[in-house]
Structures are given as C-alpha cells and as structure tokens.
Amino acid sequence: MAVSDWELVRRCKQDDRQAFQELVERYQRKAVAIALGMLHDREDALEVAQEAFTKVFTSISKFKEESSFYTWLYRIIVNLSIDRQRQRSRRSMFERHPSRGDDDDDWVESIPDTHGLDPSDLVAERERGQHIRAAIDELTPAHKAVILLRAVEGLSYEEISQVLQCSRGTVMSRLHYARKKLQKRLGHDL
Amino acid sequence: MASCSHPSQLISLVYDNELDEARRDEATSQIADCPECAHRLQLLERTHETLSQTLDEEVARVDFSDFWPRIEQGVAAQPVSLTSQWASRFRLWRMQWHAPFSWHVPAWATAVGLFLFTAAVSTQLPTSRGAVQIPATKKPVRVALNNQAQIESLSATSTVLVWNEPTSNATVIWVDEMPGEELP
Numbered sequence A: 001m002a003v004s005d006w007e008l009v010r011r012c013k014q015d016d017r018q019a020f021q022e023l024v025e026r027y028q029r030k031a032v033a034i035a036l037g038m039l040h041d042r043e044d045a046l047e048v049a050q051e052a053f054t055k056v057f058t059s060i061s062k063f064k065e066e067s068s069f070y071t072w073l074y075r076i077i078v079n080l081s082i083d084r085q086r087q088r089s090r091r092s093m094f095e096r097h098p099s100r101g102d103d104d105d106d107w108v109e110s111i112p113d114t115h116g117l118d119p120s121d122l123v124a125e126r127e128r129g130q131h132i133r134a135a136i137d138e139l140t141p142a143h144k145a146v147i148l149l150r151a152v153e154g155l156s157y158e159e160i161s162q163v164l165q166c167s168r169g170t171v172m173s174r175l176h177y178a179r180k181k182l183q184k185r186l187g188h189d190l
Numbered sequence B: 001m002a003s004c005s006h007p008s009q010l011i012s013l014v015y016d017n018e019l020d021e022a023r024r025d026e027a028t029s030q031i032a033d034c035p036e037c038a039h040r041l042q043l044l045e046r047t048h049e050t051l052s053q054t055l056d057e058e059v060a061r062v063d064f065s066d067f068w069p070r071i072e073q074g075v076a077a078q079p080v081s082l083t084s085q086w087a088s089r090f091r092l093w094r095m096q097w098h099a100p101f102s103w104h105v106p107a108w109a110t111a112v113g114l115f116l117f118t119a120a121v122s123t124q125l126p127t128s129r130g131a132v133q134i135p136a137t138k139k140p141v142r143v144a145l146n147n148q149a150q151i152e153s154l155s156a157t158s159t160v161l162v163w164n165e166p167t168s169n170a171t172v173i174w175v176d177e178m179p180g181e182e183l184p
C-alpha cells in the first residue's frame, strides 16, 4: 500500500529527503499541469513548479495538517504562477517573450500522435489546439485557476476554496463564469 | 430549443457532484426530461474533457528527468536557520505525543519545580546559630572533609587542628600560621 501524504509530510519534517523526493514524484505532473495551464510556457511552468516544491520543503515545518498536502502545494503554485505572469507582463512591455510566439510553434510538436492522420485532420487538430489554448489564455488568472483545479485536478468546491482562499460561493460563481466564457469562445471546437 | 426554467447552477452542482444524495436524486429527476439541461450537461462534460485532454497532452511532452535533481539542488542551496530547526523538532515532538496539554501547564510545572527546589535548598543551609564562627584574625586557609594529604602538607608549616562540630556534624580543620595563638 502506498504511503500516505501525511506520513511523507511527517518524515519531511524530520529532514527525510527520500520522503520529500517521493512527494515530489507523486505530485510533479499535477503541479506542472497547473503551472502550464496558468502560464502556457513550458520553461516557466517547470521553474514555477520546482520553486514551489523548494518552498514546500523549506517551510514544511509550518504546514499544519488541517488541510491536505496537495491543496497547500497547489496554493503555492497558483500564487507563484500569478507572480510569474505579472513579471512577464511587466517584461513584455519592453520585449516580447522569447519562448512564446504568436504562431505558437509549440503546437506543431503538440499534436500527440500524428501517425495515421490525414494532413487536413492534422491542420484541423492544430487549429483546434490553438483555439483551446487561446480560450484558456483569455481567462483571468483567478478564473484560470478555478477551472484548472476543477477540470484538470478534479478538486471539490471546498478544496478549491482552500487553495484560492475564497468562499465556496466565489468558487461557484468563478467556475460558472469560466465555463461560460470557454464555451462561448470555443463553440464548435467543443 | 425551448428554454427551460432550471437554473444552470443546478446542472453545475449535479455535474460537480456537490449535492448530497437526496438533493442529487431530486435534481437529476428534474433535469432528466429536459433537452436543454441534457445539452448543458453534455457541454460541461465536453468543456472539462477538452481542458484536461489539452493539459494532459502538454504535460506528456514535458521532460521530467531533470525535475527532481534541480529541486534537490535548490533545497541544498537554501540556508537552514537553527531556530526553525528547533521549532520544527519541538512541533514534531508535540505532534508525536499528541500534546494533551497547553502552554500554561509546563509553565506552572516549571514554577512549582523551582519553588520546591528553592525551598529544599534553603532548609538545608546551616543557620547562623549552628554555623562555626571563624575569627577573622585567625586567617583560616581551607575547610575540607577528611582530606588527609592536605592536612599533612599544611601541618609541616602551620599548626593544624581537626575536630568535629557536634551541632552541625561538620569536620573543622583549623590552620594557624602563627603558632602559640589561642585556639577558639
């Protein structure tokens, strides 16, 4: 049986690096998924996720087991992502972000398995991917966070309210708005 | 499509599994026969599927081989403060013992302990009546219990007398560097 998060956290508090590594490996994909959803940049997302885990380790003694470990981790990631986005928009006032282009070259390699796909299907798939990504990017950080935590991580309203430190009602209204906006923007792509 | 009177929040609550069993059953039966609600529910499902699929694909392209080593480096580069180390050890100790007490209990225990210790020490101290009075002019060199070697070395140059005080049960060693003076 897998060791519980709580047990790994307890061992981390005793400076057990192996327990920490286990926590990192358990949550690295989820952590990067949130950061990627928030930032739409692989390098930035990896840096933010790594910074979040480093913060987790250095402040693990302050973590109280009142909430689950992952809501704490996700809160750090969301906050760091928002900070990163602010820095990026300040920077982009002077220069364009080098790893992002309007063409979104990422999507050329983003098509998962191109074998057996018709070239016109490939183009359609690429365009659909661009539309989805653009629709996510148009959301505000608060709306992005709420929809990512619900749709990608599968968190409950209560857990999302813990991550975002807001009321359950705010979670519901933000979620409602984010879904409506995405559906309106995506239309036929859904 | 004919517009329905069901609030869209209800569909969200059903889809997100945020209703208790009784309310969920009620809501499900309400929207079951409504084509517009069925459409909204489908739309919600597709929105979530699209999002999670998009993110899954993006994460699948991420190379995680360097992920842990970089965190390990980051952690190693962090300065560790001694106070936070001790604070975390103390918290851990409290956590392990489930701390069935609060802060004022150890504080009271320390205060009572100190009081008992002070009381015990003060009752053991010799009173002025029982103490051996040594005249200032006699210049006593040292008082020790059964230190034979010390007594022998002193008796080579001075007059040394050893006796037992019956009231305090202490051995007194009298050393007088000027022989012939009157003894106490």
Ligand SMILES: [Zn+2]
Binding pocket: B004, B005, B006, B031, B034, B035, B036, B037, B038
């Ligand atoms: Zn309806």
